[in-house]
Amino acid sequence: MSLEFEKPILDLESKIRDMRTYGEEQGIDLTSEIGVLESRLESLKQETFASLTRWQRVQVARAPGRPTGLDYVNAVFEGFEELHGDRTLGDDPAVVTGLAKLAGRSVVVIAQQKGRDTKENIHRNFGMSHPSGYRKAMRMFDLADKFGLPVVALIDTPGAYPGIAAEEQGQAWVIAASIQRMSRLRVPAVSVVIGEGGSGGALAIGVANRVLILENATYSVISPESCAAILWRDASQAERAAEALKLTARDLQTLEIVDRVLDEPVGGAHRDPEATMRQVGDALREELDALAPLDATELVRQRRSRFRRLGRFTELEAAASEVPDTRLD
Amino acid sequence: MSLEFEKPILDLESKIRDMRTYGEEQGIDLTSEIGVLESRLESLKQETFASLTRWQRVQVARAPGRPTGLDYVNAVFEGFEELHGDRTLGDDPAVVTGLAKLAGRSVVVIAQQKGRDTKENIHRNFGMSHPSGYRKAMRMFDLADKFGLPVVALIDTPGAYPGIAAEEQGQAWVIAASIQRMSRLRVPAVSVVIGEGGSGGALAIGVANRVLILENATYSVISPESCAAILWRDASQAERAAEALKLTARDLQTLEIVDRVLDEPVGGAHRDPEATMRQVGDALREELDALAPLDATELVRQRRSRFRRLGRFTELEAAASEVPDTRLD
Amino acid sequence: MALERWFRRGRPTRVDDDATPAGLWMKCSACNVQIYRKDLVSNLHVCPECGHHYRMPVDERIASLMDEGTFDRWSGALAPEDPLEFVDTEAYPDRMARVQGKQGRPDAIVTGEGRMHGEPVAMFVMDFFFAGGSMGSVVGEEIARAAERAADRGLPLVGLAASGGARMQEGALSLMQMAKTTTALESLNDLGLPYISVLTDPTTGGVTASFATLGDLVVAEPKALICFAGPRVIQQTIKQELPEGFQRAEFLLKKGMLDDVIERKDLKRKLVRYIRLLLDRPIELEREDAHVAGV
């Protein structure tokens, strides 16, 4: 499977492969011809990925083959032991949690998990959590605090699941509680948006000291499709909505919502999962090293003030009808 | 409705009433005759209730008309505001919780609630909680700790409900968690067994600094009926089981499981609810006054050591095959 | 997603719109009885026939809760920007200018302090008639400042939520207000000051999933719609009928999510009682008048 804008690249790659095979079969030296095509391929890739539209990045963020939470858990961490259940309602497969080592340091891992094929996608509910998933995450926050272990949260969800049971079991309550619980963590917390950062369902595990995002990942208040359906009553206007929502990694960096953007290999994470995961692993190690000297009080203070600052607004001159008694922090 | 051993008393009371009516109707002075009967009544009551068997006390503890949790809430406390729900699964009618004043002091109240008639009994599940009831209690413990309010827990349950949903939702887990959470309370906690103290379902809200019990209330590891069914395969041997289990207030005082036994009016709480509730109210005020000077650390320490001590066992001489390396605390 | 209803309709149904000429009769949408509009307003926007709770304008809400003449407004000096240069059927600044003009405030919230039965409290009230009470940077900042100022002054905080959720036009900045308001509430928590949240019709999306459900006590008005995902979104997802009363206050009370459902006429009395009980202050012994409108 390929994304539409990837076609010219894939066509060229296929042409190079054919030429190489042909040369070998016929015993003809096509080295220079192939070299020309390869350099053309390289610039085509560079050009295409340097100028991806927001909507194209949305597609890369959702691309099949893009590494999922569990891929990172297995590639970046050592000795992962999955811990199940929320001790209350169930064990949500859309969130994988457990203990592992990262560069010799024990950490608590929380990973939103989409499926890597249709069957797993159904099992994982396409990465959309029920309340038990967030309760499981909160249990991990408790465990992390008790044993002084840093938290690594990998964000990749279209959003919290909108269903009857989810609402009955307090989807809103549990997302709010998870935001609050995570803001109170007395240990270092790093979140990485590795794919889709879908609304409150993503933020629930995104209240970290440092929030990282992959170059082609997105983080948004609403999906482009839903946004389009509301604004123009037409989900096919998703491309327009994606542009309007400014949901790419670079946009979010400009808005100071994320602290650091991690480059993906040219062609996107799904074309080179190993390199992408190495990149994320290195960044996590750096971030945890940097946070390690901070004590609990400082970690909580830093995290609170990080999120307290977010937003853009204008301070007005006092209006006649208003008490001008506001203050800046 | 009356209990079987109450019949002679009730017969005599009825005879006195009849005689009084007859005297009035006929204009005859029966004062001295009535006086004789009344003094006989008084000694009959005293004798009967001084020597109640354990099984008879079980019946008094369960008697219709005996004041229930909500009766106390309304009679002993002021300004009760019921707070509902466990924020997770539901709102269990078998446990009533809220805020109220006791002698001018704000307290958190947790009351196990049986029905006062058949309809309410069904609604309250006969005072048998589901997990959401214990989760609601734990939410109250959190509230009490946050606002520094003492906890008053009124125990009256045949036990935690044994059902499919209750097991699925972690009945055992939540009772254990409630015991642990209550043991960690940083505020004064007083529990009063006002009727039936049924096993773990009672203990879940019984881990208090002071545990009080009404004279005819019971507190047991198992109901006499279930005990009899297990030991003699015959639930009708409940009387025998009640004797064996030593489940009365005085027994429990001897075993140092309760700190204080509160007298009931002669005839039992159900014959004079107001006097009983006054008695409990006075005791609660005294206990809370006595605990008020203790700080959080001392309250936790005292509660932990109170329960740590319970049990009866013999320290053996070191056996050859055993390491004698035990120590007394 | 929860904003959907609001934007689809363009404007909410404003049966209690001040523009409706006073004194006219109207048909109650709940019981179909003809009621005199003045009676509805003087009854706190509750139908005198069937008790249906209509949405309440912010200023009347404040008047119904605060002792007369005690409310001191904090909010109003912050106005929205257009960080995304967002254009849908209308540019975001134009949309805001229009709504600001109509509602007479820079964004969908009023905050301040006052007294309730003599008890000093801080309060925020969301304005559902201002762009569906949607939460952007200004709403988030005003709530955050209100929480912090309440903490500075040692006041309990009462919040009245009414919102379609996060405001799309400020993108992920709106989403971040969920975390911002939550962290600002910590300043009250640090001091053990109560925050009581009142959910009114409707409270949805990112507002429900942040500060609105984080009260030490969380109560709701009768039949208020309270949800994360709106009923339409759920129905589209699951292609199935929703249960009767689903996502309404009474339903959520049964599901354990609310401390209580409180009729509007009792709200002031209950809130004061909660605050006094939580802060271990004397509760009033005299019977209070059940109707507190304009007090």
Next chain:
Amino acid sequence: MALERWFRRGRPTRVDDDATPAGLWMKCSACNVQIYRKDLVSNLHVCPECGHHYRMPVDERIASLMDEGTFDRWSGALAPEDPLEFVDTEAYPDRMARVQGKQGRPDAIVTGEGRMHGEPVAMFVMDFFFAGGSMGSVVGEEIARAAERAADRGLPLVGLAASGGARMQEGALSLMQMAKTTTALESLNDLGLPYISVLTDPTTGGVTASFATLGDLVVAEPKALICFAGPRVIQQTIKQELPEGFQRAEFLLKKGMLDDVIERKDLKRKLVRYIRLLLDRPIELEREDAHVAGV
């Protein structure tokens, strides 16, 4: 109530009873295949054919988890009294004397310390073959002392539960062991030392409703019955069939109550891994042998 099964049968089914002559064939109660008893024992009492986990005698359990020769026993110096002068079909002291003689210990528990793959740990193991693993004052006190001694020595605690619940013959004193064990575990909690609870078949009643489910991690063996109220009690109450697999480890894992279900052959390795991860100690990199019997 959960003791019911045990007392009704008089004695538990002891397919793994040491009295059974070694070398005889037996029919697996799960798969009906004839298996050689010696193979069962050498396979940690797990059926080599179908993987059914039989109940395991305490000494073999300890040998399967602790490094050879490292286990130092703490328990054994406390014996039960008869505070209630309890007589059922037999006086409680007589019943105890009989079981003590058979099991060779004063009550239904063994505690001590040792090493698991070199990692020092404290451990308690309940003996289901001793009066159904019922918890009276001695079991409660031994667990409490084990927790406190582990805390004194800075050791993590691993507990293996197997119990019919609280012991009726000590009445409310048995009930109070639920609170006693819970408060004693606080000494580990105070120091941030892990307590890992392993639920084995069966874990029921007051044991499940106290220390056994309070582990920082709670895991179970395959198909172990784990419950508050036993299946028979529930069936009598609700007069209804119980769902397939109800109250079994796999069912409870799905219901969110367990961290994991672990096969006996993996238990030692997993426990060591958990402890090292929680205490931020190096985890072993070499592949460990899956079969750890007698190691």
